[in-house]
Amino acid sequence: MRRRLLSITLGLMTALIIAATSTHAEIGRPIALPDFQRQSLLNGMEIFAFAGNQERVPFQLVVVNGAAFDPAGKWGLTYLTTRLMVETGKDRSGQSLQTGLKAIGGELTYKVEWDGIWFQGSAPANRLTDTLNIVGQMIVQPQFEEESFAAIRDQVIAELQKKAGEPQFATHERFLAELFDGNPYGHLVRGNPTTLRNIVLGDVRLQYRKLFIPNQAHLAYYHTGNQEAVFNGLTRRWGSWVKGNPLPFAFRKAQPSGENQIVLLDRTLDQSVARWGALSVARGDKNAYALLILEQYLTLSLPGWAGQVAGASQVRASVSVETRTMPGFVAMNLQTPPPQVAGYLKKFIDTLSEIQQGQIDKQRFEEAKRLAFMEVRSSLENPDGLLRQLLETSLYNLGVNYILNFGVRIDRFTPELFQTATKEHFSGNNLVIVVAGPAESLQSQLSGFGKVRLLN
Incomplete structure (x- = not known):
């Protein structure tokens, strides 16, 4: 789960705590999901269908293969393949599939992640089957042509070159x-200009054949009519998708x-950017589960840190946790004047140490549990969030019970279990620290935490 950089204030934290308190009684109970039908095509593609009454209905598809399967030296291949499928597909008459989709009111976005490839969209309720079949043509019968391949590849390279100078992008990449x-996971999903230039059209065609197979795909949608009619309307297009052998992960x-790995990107900035x-x-x-609680616990700590480090009531910072098929990361993102960077880093390390020693603020811990629960519960209250959560249980092989029992499992985490989990996985002497800002004021500060590598 990735968070944007936010200004965290004491007032915002108070509002969150009040809202979280109202959910206290719900945490220990199973979460109820709307009824849904689960079916599979003969080629192994799995379908989840929810009945609804909206004028527009959402849909999502995940392919359980992602950018982790990019060949060495050709990072960005899966992203490039997916973008070509969506943006350059044509029907038999030569008309753009995107144009056909818009003509019937359909919408589609896509996102390539390390573990999966996501397609998300919506359609007028009475055109759901038509919309899904156009999306199916993009995915099942892609057209990879040299001219469009070269144009899209050059476009992605230009986009990356434009972002390269942005401190947020540079610190994230490093x-x-x-x-x-x-x-x-150490490479950007989009790759970089060098690896993209190594990709040829034959690589795209081969990557498509390896990753895009129906027995690795899961489709979920809302509908307003008869599910059997929708299902039957999809079988011809999607059923022609040829089953394959999944790649081993x-x-x-x-x-x-x-030991701490510290990288300082020398930049002339009034506000340092750190991760x-x-x-x-x-x-x-x-x-x-402990990491989700830790994410909220550290977030709730930010206003106090701001007061101690900067004498302020707010800080432009966020804490994020990502858990994936393989271990992901816990990270803090910060934008602050250079003299304050070391102060916030010390507060982060000291707070981890306090948790590991059992010095846990019990009220903050309970608030963090409730907020972790609220984040999942609130995502289930809108159709798109529900479809995403459900498909993630397939992507990560968790089973639907992961959602149903999420609150129960969060509620069972005690301060002692939280302490043990934090001690097992984190150390203030084993961090990756990347800061962009003026070296003359930052290098000496950061050297107190370990050896600093200075990069221009």
Whole structure:
């Protein structure tokens, strides 16, 4: 789960605490999901269907293969393949599939992640089957042509070159590279200009055949009519998708380095941009719940840190946790004047140490549990969020019970279990720290936490 950088204030925290308190009685009870039908095509594609009464109905499809399968030296291949499928597909008459989709009121976006490829959209309720079949033509019968391939590849390269100078982008890219050293998660999903230039059209066609197979695909949608009619209307297009052999997910897991890795990007900035954190756990790990609580606990700590470090009531910062098929990360993102960077880093390390020693603020801990529960529950209250949560249980092989029992499992986490999990996975001497800002004022500050590598 990734968060945008937010200004965290004491007033906002108070509002969140009040809202969270109202859910206290609900946490220990199973979450109820709307009824849905679950069916599969003969080629193995799985379908989840929810009855609704909306004028527009949402849909989502996930393919359980992602950018982690990009070949070495050709990072960005899965993203490029997906973008070509969506943006350059044509029907038999040569008309753009995107144009045909818009003509019937359909909408479609896509997102390539390390573990999966997502397609999300909506359609007028009476054109759901038509919309899904156009999306099906994009995915089942893609057209990869040299001219469009070269144009899209050059466009992606230009987009990356434009972002390269942005401090947020640069710190994120370097953070991943340092943290996941040698693991596929250490590369941007879009790759970089060098790796993209290594890709040829034959690579795209081969990657499509490897990753896009129906027995690795899960489709979920809302409908307003008869589900059997919708299902039957999809079988011809989607049923022609040829079943294949899934690739084994056999990658070397990233390992902690054993000491702080500190990288300073020398930039002339009034506001330094910093990102630091450590490896987390896999999505299915029992301690993943503890990390969701930790995310909220640290977020609730931010206003207090702002008061102690800067004498302010707010800080432009966020805490994020990502758990994936392999261990992801826990990270703090910060934008602050250069003299304050070390102060916030010390508060982060000290707070982790306090938790590991059992010095846990009990009220903050209970609030963090409730907020972790609220985040999942609120996502289930809108159709798009519900479809995403359900499909993630397939992506990560968790089972629907993961959603049903989420609150129960969060509620069972005690301060002692929280302490144990934090101690097991985190150390203030095993962080990846990346900061962009003026070296003359930052290098000496950061050297107190370990050896600093200065990059221009």
